[in-house]
Amino acid sequence: MSERGGGVGPAETLRLRLVVNHRPVELLVPPHRTLLELLREELGLTGTKHGCELGECGACTVLVEGRPELACLRLAASCDGAEVTTVEGLARGPRLDPLQETFADTGAAQCGYCTPGMLLVAHELLERTPRPSREEIRLAISGNLCRCTGYLRIIEAIERAAERRAGADV
Amino acid sequence: MSEHRVIGGSSRRVDVADKVTGRALYADDLVLPRMLHCKLLRSRVPHAELLRVDVSAALEIPGVLAAITGADLPIPYGILPVSQDEHALCRDRVRFVGDPIAAVAAEDEETATAALARIAVELRPLDPVGSIEDALARPEPRLHQYAQHGNIHRMVSQEFGDLEQGLAEADYVREDSFFYGGSTHLALEQHAALADWSPDGRLTLWSSTQTPHYVHRVLARVLELPAARVRVIVPALGGGFGGKTDPFNHEVVVAKLAMRTGRPVKICLTREEVFHCHRGRHPTRIWMRTGVKRDGAITAMHVKTVLDGGAYGSYGAASTLYTGALQTVTYRVPHYRFDGARVFTNKPPCGPKRGHGTPQGRFALEVQLDKIAEALGLDPADLRLRHLVSPDSLTANYLRIGSTGLRQCLETVVERSGWREKHGQLPFGRGVGVACSSYLSGAGVAIYWNDMPHSGVMLKLDRGGGVAVYCGSTDVGQGSDSVLAFVVAEVLGVPPGDVRVVTADTDLTPVDLGSYSSRVTLMTGNAALQAAERARELLASAVAGKLEARPEELVFAEGRVFPASDPDTGVSFAEAVVAAESRFGTLATVGHYAPPAPAGKFKGSGVGPSPAYSYTAAVAEVTVDPETGMVRADKVWIAHDVGRAIHRPSVVGQIEGSVYMGLGEALFEETSHRAAHNLVPVAPSMLGYKSPTALDMCEVESFVIEDPDPQGPFGAKEVGQGPLLPIPPAIVNAIYDAVGVRIDEVPATPDKVLWALLAREQGREPRVGPGALAELPWPETVRVRPPWETAGASAPVRKEQD
Numbered sequence: 001m002s003e004r005g006g007g008v009g010p011a012e013t014l015r016l017r018l019v020v021n022h023r024p025v026e027l028l029v030p031p032h033r034t035l036l037e038l039l040r041e042e043l044g045l046t047g048t049k050h051g052c053e054l055g056e057c058g059a060c061t062v063l064v065e066g067r068p069e070l071a072c073l074r075l076a077a078s079c080d081g082a083e084v085t086t087v088e089g090l091a092r093g094p095r096l097d098p099l100q101e102t103f104a105d106t107g108a109a110q111c112g113y114c115t116p117g118m119l120l121v122a123h124e125l126l127e128r129t130p131r132p133s134r135e136e137i138r139l140a141i142s143g144n145l146c147r148c149t150g151y152l153r154i155i156e157a158i159e160r161a162a163e164r165r166a167g168a169d170v
Numbered sequence: 171m172s173e174h175r176v177i178g179g180s181s182r183r184v185d186v187a188d189k190v191t192g193r194a195l196y197a198d199d200l201v202l203p204r205m206l207h208c209k210l211l212r213s214r215v216p217h218a219e220l221l222r223v224d225v226s227a228a229l230e231i232p233g234v235l236a237a238i239t240g241a242d243l244p245i246p247y248g249i250l251p252v253s254q255d256e257h258a259l260c261r262d263r264v265r266f267v268g269d270p271i272a273a274v275a276a277e278d279e280e281t282a283t284a285a286l287a288r289i290a291v292e293l294r295p296l297d298p299v300g301s302i303e304d305a306l307a308r309p310e311p312r313l314h315q316y317a318q319h320g321n322i323h324r325m326v327s328q329e330f331g332d333l334e335q336g337l338a339e340a341d342y343v344r345e346d347s348f349f350y351g352g353s354t355h356l357a358l359e360q361h362a363a364l365a366d367w368s369p370d371g372r373l374t375l376w377s378s379t380q381t382p383h384y385v386h387r388v389l390a391r392v393l394e395l396p397a398a399r400v401r402v403i404v405p406a407l408g409g410g411f412g413g414k415t416d417p418f419n420h421e422v423v424v425a426k427l428a429m430r431t432g433r434p435v436k437i438c439l440t441r442e443e444v445f446h447c448h449r450g451r452h453p454t455r456i457w458m459r460t461g462v463k464r465d466g467a468i469t470a471m472h473v474k475t476v477l478d479g480g481a482y483g484s485y486g487a488a489s490t491l492y493t494g495a496l497q498t499v500t501y502r503v504p505h506y507r508f509d510g511a512r513v514f515t516n517k518p519p520c521g522p523k524r525g526h527g528t529p530q531g532r533f534a535l536e537v538q539l540d541k542i543a544e545a546l547g548l549d550p551a552d553l554r555l556r557h558l559v560s561p562d563s564l565t566a567n568y569l570r571i572g573s574t575g576l577r578q579c580l581e582t583v584v585e586r587s588g589w590r591e592k593h594g595q596l597p598f599g600r601g602v603g604v605a606c607s608s609y610l611s612g613a614g615v616a617i618y619w620n621d622m623p624h625s626g627v628m629l630k631l632d633r634g635g636g637v638a639v640y641c642g643s644t645d646v647g648q649g650s651d652s653v654l655a656f657v658v659a660e661v662l663g664v665p666p667g668d669v670r671v672v673t674a675d676t677d678l679t680p681v682d683l684g685s686y687s688s689r690v691t692l693m694t695g696n697a698a699l700q701a702a703e704r705a706r707e708l709l710a711s712a713v714a715g716k717l718e719a720r721p722e723e724l725v726f727a728e729g730r731v732f733p734a735s736d737p738d739t740g741v742s743f744a745e746a747v748v749a750a751e752s753r754f755g756t757l758a759t760v761g762h763y764a765p766p767a768p769a770g771k772f773k774g775s776g777v778g779p780s781p782a783y784s785y786t787a788a789v790a791e792v793t794v795d796p797e798t799g800m801v802r803a804d805k806v807w808i809a810h811d812v813g814r815a816i817h818r819p820s821v822v823g824q825i826e827g828s829v830y831m832g833l834g835e836a837l838f839e840e841t842s843h844r845a846a847h848n849l850v851p852v853a854p855s856m857l858g859y860k861s862p863t864a865l866d867m868c869e870v871e872s873f874v875i876e877d878p879d880p881q882g883p884f885g886a887k888e889v890g891q892g893p894l895l896p897i898p899p900a901i902v903n904a905i906y907d908a909v910g911v912r913i914d915e916v917p918a919t920p921d922k923v924l925w926a927l928l929a930r931e932q933g934r935e936p937r938v939g940p941g942a943l944a945e946l947p948w949p950e951t952v953r954v955r956p957p958w959e960t961a962g963a964s965a966p967v968r969k970e971q972d
Binding site: 040045046047048049050051052053054056057059086087088090091096100103104105106107109110111112113114115116119137138139141142143144145146147148149150151152153154155 | 182183185186187188189190191192193194195196198199355356357358359360406407408409410411440441646647648649819820822823826827829830831855856857861863864865867870
């Protein structure tokens, strides 16, 4: 799967096939490229943020095969064949995900920098646990730092989205 | 609920759709064609003479386009006119681990990083100064020659009234020493900046700054460019909390590199570099002597503070004054003395963090009052309630109090928390604590002296009914763009969604001084209000004839203009614009705001005055584990007098965010440096620096108290900073109520709590905290007679020298 590159620096590039936000993508990347760099720099998906690039803040959380992953710690090369969802992939066309609606309504996004990561963690939580308890929500987002909100409106937004999704199912 | 349609409501913020979809662009999201990447070489030693920097080997690496050193940027700068002590790249001295020495621009980050290793640096190490005690003990080597005394940066000494007389009148006098640990903002977004130099000699900088106007001024001066050719734009900003209010070296550097290479240059700091930028909470020693009557009435108060300033001036001269200035705005203090000093140390510079200088003094005051109440056998809440400042009064240090909802705040949290059933009555290990506070709604004086407005707004009306608001203010996440839209929408009666907000672009928007000192809602709100009222007058006079009503009888609401007496007639807002444009020509209005002149006229009187003061009261309930010393904040009841809530969800968001940040300072967060190891930061990472997670956050019950202030737009006052202030003292007071030990310093980490519990077991004083302060070479005291001793409240102050 690898091709020889030329010049200085890493000699190899790898051919990757991914599904990003429901669309197939094929591209060549050097082996040390992180998934975060791939998304932001190669694919222009700047909705995924970075706060540390050390796996400490949670801002770069995306879904890989439906599971929350820190894109800054994940090598792009390890995602060959995977399905990746970023904040840009949450809305279906112009229709926002219920979480995006409730985050906007409750004041869960202030500066907005932790918001994409929070949304994806919350999305996975609600897929796994449609009616999570408050403790389950706190635990789910405990790896995502937010310095603006004190987390309380984020928790409320997730609770409201759970209600909204339950209502839609009926 | 109120006569308003938009104000006080809960509409969505104007920027939130972009923030929940990933569309919002922050500085590091911006990409320009041919863009280069910049990396900074930073000092690895805390203090040294810089003898030689040679970048020639770096320039030989393929892909490196430019490398610069301090020799390329000889002009110093600093946020305050009195502290112009920074160079974008060090010239002859490095002053902390992280001080930038050289910079490289290259085709990609990897190449730029590799080039840093090829820069030759020759240093002659100097003894580092590591702490307040160190700086006081060792005047040499001096970090800065302009320091007032050795390594003491600045000192101030003020006395209002007669301290000794006040103390003599007291029934009980108490002295206490405190320490407030340093902390950092830790905004989620790392600072980033992108510079573009156009061939016609124009510089554009996109930067994550809270103060584009001050960055504009510094860039023009340091780069020797006409200010008219410099443009600073703030894209979406990922949090600030004061950490992005200084003009930064990396902003100057990318601009210089863009000029040098003719190509756009971007930098995004690593998280470790953000810790180097710092400008956070000053670690502060505080000593207080307070005299009270038997009923708790304060007769005199003496406050001494010493701040650890780090390596540069930053806002420090103001921070120092702020540790004393607001001690007088919650309870009556007839005689007041303040001595404050700031020292230089070889650590990242401290500056303004949420609350700017006031949390340290407030912590000391509120904890000391708790001790005084206990000594007098009074309930701490009752003691406070009996001695609150009066509305529409002047304090001893000439701060003009307008509205104050503090009584209602305090009564609310006392009642709703069950204080009277809990204080002193909960089982061992559980306790409650109370504290109050107050904060500025904007500094009364600009950072550089001038007679111009602090905030300006331009408003343009479109024939289709759209309204565009232009203002230099910066939305740091607090919602200031939305405040502009809501104020204008309220006055013109249009939906907030029809208002387009253009902010923080020094080419396009009238100056607003920036997002600091909690000034934005009050000042830009007033400017927007004036601009919108002027537009409404134009529209009203254009359609009054047709609607057969006097202009002042017209109502602007729901996208229509109609007579109050006949709501079924009227025209659409767009029709009114067309009528007005037909009659007056192109429609645009302006509004501006400048705060009233400070009431006091003495040295140092520029720090403290504000158009209006917010008020807060909080009760915290904690659980302390006597086995581990772990403190858990269970719940905080907090009431904040915001004057008027322009946007309720944003007000609650600021209250909860402040409680969160105060909780971090009370229990977890501390910036400390390894004394024996080059003064490197102990934890320059988000894993090491313990900020509260969702699991650590306490339950919060917020109460929005509205005591409208005539100075604020629709009566609004600040909410962004004040609610942080009572949290650390309320928690520490609650720890005492829980387990009977005094933790006279924050953060109140488990080791301190255990230490104090152990001390009690062993019969020693159950307390952790600093000892007495060393005496300083205080300057001559500025003595000021309080307002009640002069002929009239507004009479000029007679300045005496002793």
